[in-house]
Amino acid sequence: MKKGVTTLKMLAQHLNLSVSTVSRALNDHPDINENTKTKVKQLAKSMNYTPNIFAKGFRKHKSNIIGVIVPNITHYFTATIVRGILEQASIQGYRVIISESDNDVIKQNEMLHTMIQFGVDGILASLTKMTRDIDNILPIVDTLPLILFDKVSDKIPCTQITINDEEAAFNAVEHLINIGKKRIAIIKEREFSYTSEKRYAGYLRALKEHNIEIDEKIILSVDDISLMQGKRMANILLSIKKRPDAIFAITDTAAIGVIQTLNKFNIEIPEEIAVVGFSNSKHSTIIEPKLTTVNQPGNAIGKTAIKYLINEIENDNEADLIMKKTVEIKTELIVRASTFKAS
Amino acid sequence: MKKGVTTLKMLAQHLNLSVSTVSRALNDHPDINENTKTKVKQLAKSMNYTPNIFAKGFRKHKSNIIGVIVPNITHYFTATIVRGILEQASIQGYRVIISESDNDVIKQNEMLHTMIQFGVDGILASLTKMTRDIDNILPIVDTLPLILFDKVSDKIPCTQITINDEEAAFNAVEHLINIGKKRIAIIKEREFSYTSEKRYAGYLRALKEHNIEIDEKIILSVDDISLMQGKRMANILLSIKKRPDAIFAITDTAAIGVIQTLNKFNIEIPEEIAVVGFSNSKHSTIIEPKLTTVNQPGNAIGKTAIKYLINEIENDNEADLIMKKTVEIKTELIVRASTFKAS
């Protein structure tokens, strides 16, 4: 017991009241006399009373803690989501415990279970890249409120918060078409990646709607979408007979690798080849030419996700009324020098 | 009560034992018969028993939660520290709640108090930039274990984990001297910044030890050490009659602003002016020429910080024996094209 911590009992003794009354007064119970309330509250303040959250949580089976699992917290975009979560959580009186799955399915499962055991009121998760294996997550949905964000999976029946990946990619590719590009390559992930597939779909739709032929030779897939792979793919695209006149990389990191390679070969960007990325990472303004990219509002994603989660937590009696929905947060294309043509 | 959660009582009933015995068996109390222990443990496993952490924490006045406060979690370096903290915490069986102070002293104080009220076992904090006002933090040191990391303050009597800022800056500047630079400018923060002051001290010592004259005209201070300010300072340095032949920016961000400006004026880097940063941020390899910079091992800082904290938490009876110390984590200079000269 930490020295000098005030308890309900102590307040009760000082005022010659029962613990029950003091508790109710502090919680603004309607039964209690207004006079008593103010007296109790005054004393509580002067004695620096703060409720013991553990006793409270224990009693009410509620921890006011939310668990958050992300693959990699050092990604800027992820960090902005986390920031949004923290801000909103604090406003609504919740604490947040965070874990990193490191894109490891085993770790992710462990974390989900430790969090549940730990008594979190709900979980917010961004899944590992290769989440084929849903079996471990499915039972959780019945146990406590779970909401997915960013890296989601429509195979899990719960609310999902993402960006409008398909539409964003569509807009990005359409922008390339609008500036006169006719042969647009894409660098995407090989498979199993929800976001990659969505962005690829947007790419295909844009080409189709503009009657541009789809050419498998300039649709490149990589295992991990890194800067190195961006460079490798750029080299491949440069070696093709009919070179592309634009490259859409589904990640800024890869796009930057592309730009570095094009720079190396003194290829004019955007005149010869335009480049578009995805994320609006900080790097996108460091590279020259600056990168046209899709801005993802991480803060809004985080805030939205936790709002929905807290809503589910606080209305779980009417659980069946809560619609599991997919919320898409709007993105915007940020046009910079890697595509902008004065002409 | 969540459906079907197993409690000690249920285990006891199944085995015709008392709750006390079951509790002790599960906690490997020496008094208990080995046979009983294995029986209890088996049943616990098969019934999927997990202790109610809130009851436990409530009972033992221990939450196994650690509070972490950082100014800005979206900074890559901060995120790597947080990652180190999370990893080590999980190994040692602690959960971590995180808050962002947003470099706001008021918020920081609020957070410290919410965390204490929330029952964390200890706090790990990286202070706001301008922490003149220590009065609010001092009393906390007596209340519960507190350890500072990265942005620390030697005015607070507690263990502090930092990098060897002074020495790192010394090495960086000495490197510039070694490659033949004789007129080395520095871009630092105006004041009140612990790290900035340390790095500045390293700069001064390097010049002194190499008998290089210190010239106030090329010692520039800014309010916020941003990319924009880096650009502004580079412009100022270029306008000086006796231009510097090297620029040491105490932050990568500022150094990148410097490089962008030098590039704009087609100044040869490093021949005319060499540039050194500090942080080994991701950007430092995106910019051309790539930036020579000081690598700060965030992971090691995080791990060290939480190890010391848990040590203090778990030995608080011998509190007086615990030495409050300052631990300096070693950094290394990473030499890249912004200073490297073949000659």
Place this chain on the structure above:
DNA sequence: CTGAAAGCGCTTACAG
């Protein structure tokens, strides 16, 4: 080696 009992600090039906 095992059990009965008290208690951690709070909330909440139940009584009056």
Place this chain on the structure above:
DNA sequence: CTGAAAGCGCTTACAG
């Protein structure tokens, strides 16, 4: 409007 009492799930002196 207020109080006495039970109970949340666990641990731990105290007894035997």
